[in-house]
Amino acid sequence: MTSGKVYLMGAGPGNLDYLTLKGYQVLSIADVLIYDDLVDPQLLQLVPSECIQLYMGKRGGSPSTPQDIINLLLVDFCLQGKQVVRLKGGDPFIFGRANPEIESLVASNCDYEVIPGISSALAAPLLAGIPLTDKNLSRCFVVLSGHDPDSLDWEAIALIDTIVILMGGRSLEAIINHLQDKGRSPTTPIAIIRDCARPQQQIWSGTLETIVDQVAEISLSPTVIVIGDVVTLRQMSSSSSLPLSGKTVLVTRSAEQSSKFSDLLQQQGATVIEMPALEITPPSSWEKLDQAIANLGEFDWLILTSANGVNYFFERLGDRGKDARSLAGVKIAVVGKKTAETLKQQGVLADYIPPDFVADSLIDHFPEELKGKKILFPRVETGGREVLVKELGGQGAKVIEVPAYQSGCPQQINPQAWQALQEKMIDIITFASSKTVQNFYYLLQQALTSNSENSPQGLLEKVCIASIGPQTSKTCYEALGRVDIEAQEYTLEGLTDALIQWVNHS
Known part of the structure; x- marks a missing residue:
């Protein structure tokens, strides 16, 4: 063994x-x-x-x-x-x-x-922009547990330049009283860092005299407390010229797709909380897609409107013992830069990409007459827009729709996102598809019902709602009553640029 x-x-x-x-x-x-x-x-x-x-x-x-x-x-x-x-x-x-x-x-x-x-004892101050040592303000620091403050030697602790306390949220008032009793000035700077290194990290700064009132009735777990003059260096250390610094953005995409967008936002200084609002899974049956793959030579065009459609189509192509060479006689049209990039990762270049990155534009600018053309359209199994199929068919094309994947709604709202929404930590919510709007609204209603809270509109009253394009904006108006930002270019990069412009002008 x-x-x-x-x-x-x-x-x-x-x-x-x-x-x-x-x-x-x-x-x-x-x-x-x-x-x-x-x-x-x-x-x-x-x-x-x-x-x-x-x-x-x-x-x-x-x-x-x-x-x-x-x-x-x-x-x-x-x-x-x-x-x-x-x-x-x-x-x-x-x-x-x-x-x-x-x-x-x-x-x-x-x-x-x-x-x-x-350890968070080292990471939390650093990520908050607080150096634990400084040649003028802090020659030494101590790390201690605030779990049982009465058992500590506060006379000795009070003499140390910088004090770092873990597990001290529940004992904050007792800790401050002990320090002041042993001679620390009421004006001594203090910082409280909650949820260190996480997207929902929050920081409160004040003095021993003011901090208790600042955090009254706020849950301070998990938390790291830093006490000493080095706290005054925080603004100098943490100031940033990045355009989205200080903004917390809730990203509502599928778990598989959120990372790239989160990276784009974080590169611009945003704090990102990811809330999966889509679950991407295989279709209920592969039968129709398999049949289409077996007869690829019959089609004039293959239309792909999402990265999910590309990934699932080519995965199934491989499962059936075929590869991109099977598409030698088929032209490929894609909607969106992301879809085109995903197709390129499969070693295939699109023959046609519409200029405005939306399905409606694909029809308006299609490069050849559609009458008599046979088109394969692998797509989401349920809930997709029908306008593309209707318009292509109206121009004489024969469109074969086949389910390539399914997108569903998670069973419950992500706890981290729900906490951030309740505590008014979110500045901006981004939506990259109509389905994310619909699923977000459903999950929010569920959470509000179980917690006897107000309406979704009330909870989001001071939150900026950002949409990737016109169709998503339409769904935002229907479900949430408004849209504050709409990207000019209907891509994740375009949506990021729109957020930056909004912040610069707000």
Whole structure:
């Protein structure tokens, strides 16, 4: 039997981007993943599909799995010959309860390895633009837990230039009282960083005298507190000339498609929260597409109107033992730059791309007479627009529609996005298709009903609604009552440019 091993591993401060390379490699071989709170859900996608995933989070004031049970699980899986990853937020040796786990592993002769992670004690101040050391303002700093403030030596702590406190949100007032009792001035700067390194990160700055009122009735978990004169350096360190700096954008696309748009927005300084509003899946049956693929030589044109249509068509083409050479006698028309780029990745160039990147433009500018032409149109199974088929048929073409994929609505709203909407953290919501608007509205209604809140329009009253083009805008008006931004060029790049123009003129 293969020897088992346990990896006590730090996940970093809360974002996949800050996982170490060693951590990435270990997750890829995991048989069992036992993970804590504050771990980026994207990390869970890095383990093999057959990996056993067990959530063992511990949050103050909430029920949690006893440490003894976790210790037993680690030992048991290891003795079964499994590669076990014990994934902890931050670094496993900074308030990570690693010692009792190591003791249990050693007592049972289990092999283990500790893999460091970036602690939020270091990352949160940095990402907030606060240097923990400075030759004039901070010669040293201390990191401590605020879980039980009364047990700490505040007389000694108060003398240290910079104080970093983890798990101190619930004890903020007690911490401030202790420091002032031991001589720290009420005007001492303080910063509170919640959800460090995540898209919903928030920062409050003030003084020991003012901060409690600033964050009254706000949940401060998870949070990192920084106290000291270096907090005054934050504006100098974090100022940015990027056009979308300070704006939080909610991206409503399918999970498979959101990354590129998020990257574009982040490059312009935006904080991005992704809310999957589409789930892309295979069609209910491949029969019609398979039949069309078997008779590709009969068609004059292949029309592709989405990256999903391209990907699913060519994937199925390969499954049927064919490749792009089967399209030798077929001309290809695509709608949109993204669709054309996706087609190019398959090693195929489009014969025709309409100038305005929309289906209506394809009909208006089609390069040859359509009468008598036979056209293959792989498309979404349900819910797509019918105008293209109707207009092509009206000009004498015979259009064969075949389902190539299906787009559905997720079962519930993404919790992170819902929290951000409730807490009025969102400045802009972007929509890149009518379906994302419809699904977003449905998910929002569901969440509002279960939480007895106001209408979707009320919740979005101060949020800018941005659309990629006319058809999406029409659906925005129908569902949400308004559109504030519409891209001039109907692409993700065009939508990004439209957001920048709106920010510059608002």
